[in-house]
Amino acid sequence: MAFVPAPGYQPAYNPSLPYVAPVMGGLWPGMAVYVQGLVLPHANKFWVNLANGPGEGDDLALHLNPRFGGEGQAVLNSRCGGQWGQEQRRDLQPFLPGTPFEIVITVTPHAYRVLVNGSHFDEFLHRLPAEQVTAVTVDGDLELHSVTILGAGVSPPFCSPQDVPQTIPYLQSNLPVMGQPPxxxxxxxxxxxxxxxxxxxxxxxxxxxxxxxxxxxxxxxxxxxxxxxxxxxxxxxxxxxxxxxxxxxxxxxxxxxxxxxxxxxxxxxxxxxxxxxxxxxxxxxxxxxxxxxxxxxxxxxxxxxxxxxxxxxxxxxxx
The missing domain is CATH 2.60.120.200 (Jelly Rolls)
Structure with a gap:
């Protein structure tokens, strides 16, 4: 009785690091990326990237990077053509070494909204087209428990008709699509x-x-x-x-x-x-x-x- 995810629900459990998850059809308003794990007790830093490819040098639409040690801040940024953009910095709370966390990144027409442990953390305006994001990558000083891409591989729920691609591929499945945003x-x-x-x-x-x-x-x-x-x-x-x-x-x-x-x-x-x-x-x-x-x-x-x-x-x- 193996679990086969329905189209629109793309989970991974306890994956090894570094972790790369493909994003079928890109990111669109109404979709969300869920990351749950544990910050290691002596953590220096970890990161979650919404990337335009799986490679280390690919463009990053969002780089979310809690840094412990001396900086004690979380950095949000983007990278285009090998060049980093202007950093957004904020306090590390609620990220604490040795404690569990959950990150939810929701896609809106204008920005990524980041929630941590159920509370608003920050908002990052789009600098690169979200629909060009093809991978979520996670690495650093953490235990990664789960990553879920919600809404992947189905028609974008909140896009105007001219913004919707003609076809969005997903793995063949005879299961009903997860038909609405989470x-x-x-x-x-x-x-x-x-x-x-x-x-x-x-x-x-x-x-x-x-x-x-x-x-x-x-x-x-x-x-x-x-x-x-x-x-x-x-x-x-x-x-x-x-x-x-x-x-x-x-x-x-x-x-x-x-x-x-x-x-x-x-x-x-x-x-x-x-x-x-x-x-x-x-x-x-x-x-x-x-x-x-x-x-x-x-x-x-x-x-x-x-x-x-x-x-x-x-x-x-x-x-």
Missing amino acids: TLHPPVPFVATIPGGLIPKKTIVVKGFIPPDADRFHVNLRAGAGGDVLLHFNPRLSEGVVVRNSLLGGAWGAEELDLPHNPFQRGRYFDLSIRCGNHRFKVFAEGQPLCHFSHRLPPGPHVDTLEVDGDVILSYVHF
């Missing part, structure tokens, strides 16, 4: 309508952080507001279990608890993918198979509501 750092409780509902092979992605004092949280796939819950996915941190169940006709079914491992731990990020199959939900964590949950009622377009609530901080939700 919802970044939404508040909890979170409720959203799934366009078209849970059709076969539809993928739901929930990425977030579990606070150190968390008790439990849940993800529900529901048939409309207040309707049946076809899947109730419920990590219970105090009990050390992950409960799967359904709520049909107002009655809870039998709980399912068995797992090969429990990836949901206090003080850690998680990456949860739920794919709707013909006969069961297939659940993945960090791109690895976690469990199945057989359908107790048939899914379909009527199952159109995603709910997330409890002791969790959401990084993004994507479907």
Whole structure:
């Protein structure tokens, strides 16, 4: 049961350094780049580049470079034709040696917006066309846990018709496209309508952080507001279990608890993918198979509501 990403969702987990991720079709407004990792305890510097190629000398549309040591600043810059542009500098907070971080770079028509740990960090106006970015590169003094390109390989969602290329290639897949931009750092409780509902092979992605004092949280796939819950996915941190169940006709079914491992731990990020199959939900964590949950009622377009609530901080939700 290997996890195959749906077009528009391009993740990598625990890649080695230096890391280079291709960007299918370039970057466009509405897309985002997510980087999650840990600053090494004795870090000097690390960097995240949005590059016009995979080579060391290629142009850089954005160079995000936290520098520890004597400088104690984060630098944002660009490089064109071998020449660096004017630096933007700001305080390193919230980057701290020995601590985890997440960076989200969202593409707007005029700039890159950089969020760190869910808060605004800086904005960098476009100096090079974002659609010419073909790679995300990461290296330096960090443990790299995940890199995700959200919106890659699908039609740009917020571009005017004259700006949209005729074709944007992506790896061949029979999975439905992730059809809208990710919802970044939404508040909890979170409720959203799934366009078209849970059709076969539809993928739901929930990425977030579990606070150190968390008790439990849940993800529900529901048939409309207040309707049946076809899947109730419920990590219970105090009990050390992950409960799967359904709520049909107002009655809870039998709980399912068995797992090969429990990836949901206090003080850690998680990456949860739920794919709707013909006969069961297939659940993945960090791109690895976690469990199945057989359908107790048939899914379909009527199952159109995603709910997330409890002791969790959401990084993004994507479907």
